[in-house]
Amino acid sequence: VDPLQGDFPEVIEEYLEHGVIKCVAFNHRGSLLAAGCADGSCVIWDFETRGIAKVLRDNDCAAAITSVSWSKYGHRLLVSAADKSLTLWDVSTGDKIARTTLQQTPLHARLNPGLSSPSLCLACPLSSAPMIVDFEIGCTTLLPVCVPEMPDVLAPPQRSKCAESGPPFSPAAACFNKCGDLVYVGNAKGEILIVDYKSVRVLALVPVSGGSAVKNIVFSRDGKYLLTNSHDRIIRIYENLLPAKDVLRSLEDLGKNVDGVDGVEKMKTVGSKCLTLFREFQDLVTKMHWKAPCFSGDGEWVVGGSACKGEHKIYIWDRAGHLVKILEGPKEALIDLAWHPVHPVIVSVSLTGLVYIWAKDYTENWSAFAPDFKELEENEEYVEREDEFDLMPETGKVKVSSVNEDEEVDIETVEKDAFSDSDMSVEELRYLPAEPIPDTNEEQDELKLIEARISASPASEEAVQNGHVTDLVSSPQGEEMGETRGKRKRKPSEKAMELQAEKAKASKASGRTVREKSRAVGDQEIDESVNGGGDDDDDAYY
Numbered sequence: 001v002d003p004l005q006g007d008f009p010e011v012i013e014e015y016l017e018h019g020v021i022k023c024v025a026f027n028h029r030g031s032l033l034a035a036g037c038a039d040g041s042c043v044i045w046d047f048e049t050r051g052i053a054k055v056l057r058d059n060d061c062a063a064a065i066t067s068v069s070w071s072k073y074g075h076r077l078l079v080s081a082a083d084k085s086l087t088l089w090d091v092s093t094g095d096k097i098a099r100t101t102l103q104q105t106p107l108h109a110r111l112n113p114g115l116s117s118p119s120l121c122l123a124c125p126l127s128s129a130p131m132i133v134d135f136e137i138g139c140t141t142l143l144p145v146c147v148p149e150m151p152d153v154l155a156p157p158q159r160s161k162c163a164e165s166g167p168p169f170s171p172a173a174a175c176f177n178k179c180g181d182l183v184y185v186g187n188a189k190g191e192i193l194i195v196d197y198k199s200v201r202v203l204a205l206v207p208v209s210g211g212s213a214v215k216n217i218v219f220s221r222d223g224k225y226l227l228t229n230s231h232d233r234i235i236r237i238y239e240n241l242l243p244a245k246d247v248l249r250s251l252e253d254l255g256k257n258v259d260g261v262d263g264v265e266k267m268k269t270v271g272s273k274c275l276t277l278f279r280e281f282q283d284l285v286t287k288m289h290w291k292a293p294c295f296s297g298d299g300e301w302v303v304g305g306s307a308c309k310g311e312h313k314i315y316i317w318d319r320a321g322h323l324v325k326i327l328e329g330p331k332e333a334l335i336d337l338a339w340h341p342v343h344p345v346i347v348s349v350s351l352t353g354l355v356y357i358w359a360k361d362y363t364e365n366w367s368a369f370a371p372d373f374k375e376l377e378e379n380e381e382y383v384e385r386e387d388e389f390d391l392m393p394e395t396g397k398v399k400v401s402s403v404n405e406d407e408e409v410d411i412e413t414v415e416k417d418a419f420s421d422s423d424m425s426v427e428e429l430r431y432l433p434a435e436p437i438p439d440t441n442e443e444q445d446e447l448k449l450i451e452a453r454i455s456a457s458p459a460s461e462e463a464v465q466n467g468h469v470t471d472l473v474s475s476p477q478g479e480e481m482g483e484t485r486g487k488r489k490r491k492p493s494e495k496a497m498e499l500q501a502e503k504a505k506a507s508k509a510s511g512r513t514v515r516e517k518s519r520a521v522g523d524q525e526i527d528e529s530v531n532g533g534g535d536d537d538d539d540a541y542y
Helices: 247-257 264-272 394-398 441-466 476-483 494-530 536-541
Strands: 011-016 021-026 032-037 042-046 051-056 065-070 076-081 085-090 096-101 106-111 120-125 131-134 139-142 173-176 183-186 191-196 201-207 214-219 225-230 235-240 275-281 290-295 301-306 313-318 323-328 334-339 346-350 355-359
Touching: 021 065, 021 334, 021 346, 032 065, 032 076, 042 076, 076 106, 085 120, 106 173, 120 173, 173 214, 183 214, 191 214, 191 247, 201 247, 201 264, 214 290, 225 290, 235 301, 247 264, 264 275, 275 301, 290 334, 301 334, 313 334
Parallel strands: 065 106
Antiparallel strands: 011 355, 021 032, 032 042, 042 051, 065 076, 076 085, 085 096, 106 120, 120 131, 131 139, 173 183, 183 191, 191 201, 214 225, 225 235, 235 275, 290 301, 301 313, 313 323, 334 346, 346 355
16 A cells, blocks of 8 residues: 555445445454345345345344444344344344343444453433343343433333433433443533443543534544544544553542542543543534544544535544545435445445445555566666676675574564454354345246247257258147247257258158159150140040
8 A cells, every 4th residue: 555645445446235224334354244224124245255145134123223233253233223122133143132122212232342242232212311231131221421310220121211201302422442341421411421331320521622412422443542423513532541451440540549529520530531632523614514423443544424415425534633535425415334444445325225335546556566666657778787687697796685594483473463352262253154145036037038048049050050941830840849949959869860861862852753753754745645646535635
């Protein structure tokens, strides 16, 4: 990759289509892409081959899918739907593990990233506070969306109180941290709450500048940065100051070290030591709202989609705050997007239900394969060196190898890659075997028609080549062939073809001799009548 060009996508490479797509999500490695459809099904593509690997369909759900979320190792998939349901799937077998119904429609749902086989998820309903849903014990835990609100009762889904006729509730955004032991909640007051979901306690509070409601909140892949999207049309990036491990203990130590203040002020003081504002992104000209903002796989780029109707624009910034690229797609509104975990690839979902794949427009760079290669703008006269074709050129004798051949090569140490946080003891699901899709009735009818035409053509070609062109309708054999033209004919052997040819020649020869004999007899009788020979009866006859 040319370092001067930037490692981000530039053009639409292709698009994927399967019904009407509503949302997309990559697995941990980016080898599989899950998409939720408007008919309640979920399709999984093999992103390397762009083929459909599996389709998950729940007979109990016919509503549109609102979000899809992978587990850390790709074995489970969480699907939230507009019928207020949450469904947990086993990806490899296609079986439904668990299903629960909430009292409000979940807009987003995420599995706990710290568990290998998670049955714990975070759901953000439309008109309720974010909640922790445990599929194993079948209960929900409402999380606080402001400091005074401290729920301390674990209520099962059917008992949780969410008044349908109460005052309108502004939906809050929430997400797990990288280890999955804390929940970061963005509320309508423009605050970020750091919540311990096990004890349902607010540990810290970070006020957002401007006090505008938070619509989206998401962590980068490495957990070092936090992104928020607010109603004031500004995307903010916060740097995470907490360590990667033992986060709860670090927060407790910070709280103990704060003296002289209490309550909300103490939480704000602790919050200032947890998150610090790093960058702000906005469009100063159009002041547009943003849709589905997120980080790139390596966290170097920030991407956000335009929320304007009728345009498919994706804005890409670097972490320094510079706008580096605007991707313009078709005249269709953008509803969701996701950045590939490894490659510079973005997938975006349009309002019509198509998934567009944005990739980098690579240019040929031959120097990447041969460092000595130099591309010429125009023809140049080449002067041959004196020792160019010598077995041991003088220029090569002077060079001394800088490689220490006696140095031992380390073949045991494993280099740290982008997936170093994965547990090697847990088998990760990277690919799915492709399942062939059966043909529809129309396709099968078309195939039968084509086979019938192909099977009928060889018989006619052989007949023309052998000189046996007959009227199929006038003869009984022809009628039978006309009736069974759609069936496949056996090819006659060479001996049978020779016999047929001999019979045809014999029939032609016998017909010729009969005609010659009759013509000779007729000529003789005519001559006798002209010459006056023969009896009276013969004359009368003639």
